[in-house]
Amino acid sequence: MTEEKRIEQLRKQLEKYAIEYYINDAPSVSDQEYDRLMQELIALEEKHPELYDPNSPSQRIIGSVLKGFEKVVHAQRMLSLSNVFNKEEIEDFVARIQKQVPNPEFVVECKYDGLAMSLLYEHGRFVRAVTRGDGSVGEDVSNNVKMIQSIPLYIEEKGPVEVRGEVYMPKKSFELLNELQETLHLPLFANPRNAAAGTIRNLDSNIAKKRKLDAYWYYFQNAMDYGIKSQQESLEAMKQLGFRVNETYRVCKSAEEIWTFIQEMASKRSALPYEIDGMVIKLNDLAAQRSLGITAKAPRYATAYKFPAEEVTTRLLDITLSVGRTGRITPNAVLEPVRVAGTLVSAATLHNEDMIRQKDLRIGDIVVIHKAGDIIPEVVESLKDRREKELEEYKFPKHCPVCHSKLVRLEGEAEHFCINPDCPARIVESMIHFASREAMDIDSLGDKKIIQLHDWHYLNTLEDIYRLHQHKEELLERKGYSQKGVDKLLANIEESKKRPLANLLFGLGIRLVGKKAATILADHFLSMDNLMAASEEELSAIKFIGPITAQSIKAYFKEKENQELIDFLKREGLNMEQEERVQKESFFTAKKVVLTGKLAMPRNEAKAILESLGADLAGSVSKKTDLVIYGEDAGSKLAKARELEIPLMSEEQFLKEIEHDEKD
Incomplete structure (x- = not known):
């Protein structure tokens, strides 16, 4: 046998063994034999570079770094699905189909919480992988997708084949990834979906190789070209071609059967090795699918049932208080860590004293939590029937947890406030806010650095940010502060003086003045002096400002220390004026x-x-x-x-x- 023939044989063998191992979970050779054959292939390919093939199994272990992702137009749009949220809406969907299709069958499949993907094959070879993008145009992420071991690089069908599905990160891979992130002192990923999306869109395919993504394929885009008549048949055809297809699906003939299967899967959801956020209901007959067609947004022949927010129980270990830049006190639940909707949750905000009292939360309680909007952890209730008798009613603290000043609850307010302007927590939070991207945008002066510089007594007020250059020599003697780093930090602080007046107003942290209000005020008054001189009546007459915000603004500028701060910032050369903008009519005006x-x-x-x-x-x-x-x-x-x-x-x-x- 020639070496060229042996290379071809090895590639086919290794692809077959990969399908057995990663898809069928039934390997026919040992890991050692697989590794031996792979090493033989690599040696022969190195000897014959003229036989290079980007789809060779050997290329899965050689990562590369791209400069960017090429945009690709989908031959047929990748549509999103409409949603249903209860049994009645499923019945309505089925009834609508039954009016147009005699005796329809439906295939009900898992809705994966991952990244939608399209794979294209020609002449039996993998050509490219493209993200959904906006449905019409996606990005070519082939380099990263090829690192997923379960995706075949060769298939037996020589005609064009497009399959669509979902790339996801298994729960186990997600846990290992976050353990590694924690070890390296890097930010943790919020959930497997974000981790999968971030991995696929990383320009370095070595990252994709290490993070062990996987994929399920559920739609054979051009199945009818091969005489396939149903969704069930197309799932089987994809499986025969070597694609990983989830066999957890059911063919149903009625809304009642669909609902029964959905309830069954909802009960098994937490035990699955991958995240799902619902179930997809598709008309089985492909010709009928085509006849029903699509709307501008979604296919008429399919819909997605979204699971309600997942609720789990855990123990409330403690209630701690945090102090914001305005002095507002926020109580936070410290929870026994528990996984909710794909994320390990150990804390949740409790908002204020009234919420704690209303829900009768006590330290030591077993509580129900979920993620509001599938994003923000929230304590729903305490389980009174599981409460231990000795647990005492929670009493809201009377003093600030940081400076120990007496807390104040203003009339008509739900929150408590620390009104000590010298409270270290307020000072630190106000500086973090001032330096943030939406305010003065001081790059390299992040949260941790501000806390560190405050601990070293270099930053004790907002003014100190612009005095930091006086401590340059001392900073250079500190561990982790190089000449280059300190020069960059000081240059960024100097650069911040040029920011628009709207950014400065937002950065000052005036109560009730958010980014939008700051922009409105800057555009209206055009200078800090004009704003400071404005009456409460003038302020409250401005659209989106109103009397309460006007009162807060006037109260801020009446304070002597705030006036002194503005004077200092003027002397330092910060921009105190806003360029008048002529707002022209556009498509977006008043929308x-x-x-x-x-x-x-x-x-x-x-x-x-x-x-x-x-x-x-x-x-x-x-x-x-x-x-x-x-x-x-x-x-x-x-x-x-x-x-x-x-x-x-x-x-x-x-x-x-x-x-x-x-x-x-």
Whole structure:
């Protein structure tokens, strides 16, 4: 046998063994034999570089680094699914199909919490893997997807084949990844979905190789070209071709059968080795699917049932207090760690004393928790029937946990406040806020560095940020502070003086003045002096400001120490004026707009552009929303917008629209 033939034989053998091991869980050779054959292949390929094949099994163990991802237009759009949330809505969906299709069958499959993906094969060879993107255009992430061992690089079918499915991170891989992150003192991933998405979009495929992703394939895009007539048949055909197909599905003939299977899977959900957030219901007959067609947003022949927020029980170990920059005291639940919706949860905010009292939470209680919106951990209730008799009612502390000053609860307020302006916690939080990206954007002066510099007594007030250069020589003697690092930090502080007045107003931390209010005030008054001289009546007359915020602004500027702070910042050369903006009419003028998902451009930049074009930005989707602009991996906000039939705009369409506005 020639060496060229042996290379071809080894590639086919190793691909077959990979399918046996990773898909069928029935290896026919030992790990040692597999490794021996792989080493033989690598040696022969090194000897014959002219026979290089990017799809060779050997390439799965050789990572590479890309400069970026190429955009790819999907031959047929990758659609999202409509959602149903209860049995009645499932019955309505089935009844609608039954009116148009005689005796329909439905295939009910798991809805994976991962990253939607399309694989394309030609002449039996893997060609590319493309993310869903905005449904029309995705990104070529082939280098990373090829690192997933269960994905075949060769298939027996020589004609074009496109399969679609979900790349995900198994729960075990996620746990190991976060253990490693913790060991390396790196931020933990919030959940397996975020970890999978971040891994696939990493430019270094060595990362994908190490993190052990996996995938399930559930849609044979061009199945009918091969005489396949049903979704059930297409799942079997994909399996025969070597794709990993989840056999946990059921063919159902009625809404009652569908609901029974969904309830069965809901009870097994926590024990599955992968995350699911619902079940997908598809019409089985492919010809009938085609005849029903699609809407502008989703196929008519399928829908997704979304599980209600997962609730679990755990023990409330303690209630601790944190102090914000305004002195607001926030009680926090310390929980016995428990996994909820894919994330290990050990803490949750309790908001205020009234919430604790209303829910009658006591330290030591067994409590029910879930994730509000599948994102924020929340304590739902305490289980009174499991309460130990000696547990005492929780009494809200009367003193600040940091400076021990007496706490104050203002009339009409639900929160307690530490009103000591010298409270170390307030000082640190106010400096963190001042230096943050949306305020003065002082790069390299992050939370941990501020806390460290405060502990060393270099930062005790906002003014001290602009005095830090006086301690340059002392900083250079500190461990971890190099000449280059200190020079960069001081240069960034100096650069922050040029930030717009709106950023400074937001950074000052005036109570009730958020980013939007700060921008409105800066645009209205155009200078700090004009704002400070404004009466309460003038302030409250401004749209979106109102009497309570006006009162807070006046109270802030009446304080002598705040006046002295402004004077100091003026002397330091901070920008105290705002350039007058001529707001032109545009497509976005007077529209209530929500941004969601990952945007290619910085989110702050997108917000600034929209505000300059007259848009009214909002953080959540409601019936009053006029437009939702979405990027990659958009989640619940996009789903709600579709549910409310609110107009949608992809980031690509947004960029074209603002380019059009600029030309006008």
